[in-house]
Amino acid sequence: MASAELLLVSQAMAHDPQHPSPPDLGPDPVLAGFRKSIDNIDAALIHMLAERFRITQAVGEYKAKATLPPADPDREARQIARLRKLSEEADLDPEFSEKFLRFIIDEVIRHHERAAAG
Amino acid sequence: MASAELLLVSQAMAHDPQHPSPPDLGPDPVLAGFRKSIDNIDAALIHMLAERFRITQAVGEYKAKATLPPADPDREARQIARLRKLSEEADLDPEFSEKFLRFIIDEVIRHHERAAAG
Numbered sequence: 001m002a003s004a005e006l007l008l009v010s011q012a013m014a015h016d017p018q019h020p021s022p023p024d025l026g027p028d029p030v031l032a033g034f035r036k037s038i039d040n041i042d043a044a045l046i047h048m049l050a051e052r053f054r055i056t057q058a059v060g061e062y063k064a065k066a067t068l069p070p071a072d073p074d075r076e077a078r079q080i081a082r083l084r085k086l087s088e089e090a091d092l093d094p095e096f097s098e099k100f101l102r103f104i105i106d107e108v109i110r111h112h113e114r115a116a117a118g
Numbered sequence: 119m120a121s122a123e124l125l126l127v128s129q130a131m132a133h134d135p136q137h138p139s140p141p142d143l144g145p146d147p148v149l150a151g152f153r154k155s156i157d158n159i160d161a162a163l164i165h166m167l168a169e170r171f172r173i174t175q176a177v178g179e180y181k182a183k184a185t186l187p188p189a190d191p192d193r194e195a196r197q198i199a200r201l202r203k204l205s206e207e208a209d210l211d212p213e214f215s216e217k218f219l220r221f222i223i224d225e226v227i228r229h230h231e232r233a234a235a236g
Contacts, residue, residue, distance in 0.1 A: 028186065034177045035193070041170045042197070043204055045163065046215055050208035052159045059152045066146065075153070079160070086161055090168035096225055097164055103221055107214055 049104075056108045060115060070112065076105070167222075174226045178233060188230065194223070 063070055080098050087097035181188055198216050205215035 028184065030180060030184075031177065031186065034173055034180070037173050038170060038177075039197070039200070041166055041173070042201060042219070045166050045170075045218075046201055046204045046210060047208050048159055048163050048166065049214075049218065050205070050210040052156060052163075053210065055152055055155050055159070059149065059156075062148060062152070066148075068146065068149065079157070082157070083160060083164055086164045087168070090165050092164060092168040092171060096167075100163075100167070100221075101160070103218075 052104070053108070053111065057111060057115070060108075060112045170222070171226070171229065175229060175233070178226075178230045 060070070062068075080101055083097040083101055084094040087094045178188070180186075198219055201215040201219055202212040205212045
């Protein structure tokens with residue numbers, strides 16, 4: 001087969017649903033759709049987290065002014081129990097939700113330490 | 119001062135905005151309001167994450183079926199750059215957003231490993 005013919009066959013196969021394009025022939029539309037959803041969710045997560053840190057910053061300032069203790073282990077235990085329950089309902093690993101809350105609280109503590117040092 | 123008088127003075131002070139209640143006299147309404155907002159945001163975050171993991175699970179299954187490689191370093195670099203930019207706009211530490219995406223991706227990898235082992 002001449003190389004021009006080979007090119008035509010390869011172009012025809014690229015548009016044939018029975019012969020889906022290999023990944024190097026262009027973006028996969030199914031994968032691109034999934035990724036669009038992931039990107040939308042990530043943008044929502046970032047904005048939710050930004051708002052959460054705005055509130056925890058206000059909490060830190062308020063606790064300092066009202067001379068309330070910075071940490072509250074009872075509150076933290078209630079938060080963990082609640083998020084584990086919500087996770088189960090949403091079919092998310094409850095262990096992950098606890099790890100996630102710990103990850104966020106560690107960042108809040110870092111913010112408070114930075115604010116105290118600044 | 120008699121103990122009954124002391125009790126009355128203490129009750130009056132508890133309702134005087136010039137003399138805010140010490141923390142052991144009952145829940146602080148300002149703090150309770152902040153915490154309600156944090157709890158609402160956390161519930162939203164958990165549900166967003168549950169949906170994100172549903173999609174990455176579908177991506178894993180699709181990639182396996184379409185014999186696409188499981189990891190895509192270029193995609194990951196684009197995601198990090200995008201989230202850092204979004205974070206800056208939302209007044210969130212861009213370093214944190216990168217750490218957050220890494221935390222989520224590590225969990226996705228754990229899910230895929232578990233699925234492959236099961």
